[in-house]
Amino acid sequence: RIYGSCTPEEWAEYCWMPQVRTNETPGEWKERIWTRLTYFRENDLxxxxxKEYLEARKLIQFPDGSSYAPEIGIAICFSCDRLVYTGQRTKNMGNYNHIGMEKHWKISCTGSKYCGINYEKYSEIKHKSNFKRNYDEEICIKSL
Incomplete structure (x- = not known):
């Protein structure tokens, strides 16, 4: 199979999954694709x-028939299954990462699968007095 674990039909379906339709809200998009997205996740497709999140995209079609589907700053986090505003893509140490997803994992993700610190621990550190935080806790707070 040239599409990893997917059949050609599943690959085509996956390629269209991130597309938010015209006049469709992010919540409606998530609801529309959720059953199939869950199938893809459960079957490692x-x-x-x-593997960590799915970025929403908006299809732009040009008069010459070509098209482009840029990310629109929203994703579904696979750790907590919530919609996340990711903001704009930024270059980070040679790789493209969403700083918005990294912040989400650090401070508001209830699943905490992709971050070394969970939300509860972050909240506990954040509410400590500056004088009671150790060096690692201070770095954690400042990294956001």
Whole structure:
């Protein structure tokens, strides 16, 4: 199979999954794809770059018939299954990462699968007095 674990039909379906339709809200998009997205996740059919979250995209079609589907700053986090505003893509140490997803995992993700610190621990550190935080806790707070 040239599509990893997917059949050609599943790969085509996956390629269209991130597309938010015209006049569709992010919540409606998530609801529309959720059953199939869950199937892809449970059967390990997602490509490596989509194992942690799925970025929403908006299809732009040009008069010449070509099209482009840029990310729109929203994703579904696979740790907590919530919609996340990711903001704009930024370059980070040679790789493209969503700083918005990293912040989400650090401070508001209830699943905490992709971050070394969970939300409860972060909240506990954040509410400590500056004088009671150790060096690692201070770095954690400042990294956001």
């Amino acid at each position: 997602l490509p490596n770059q989509s």
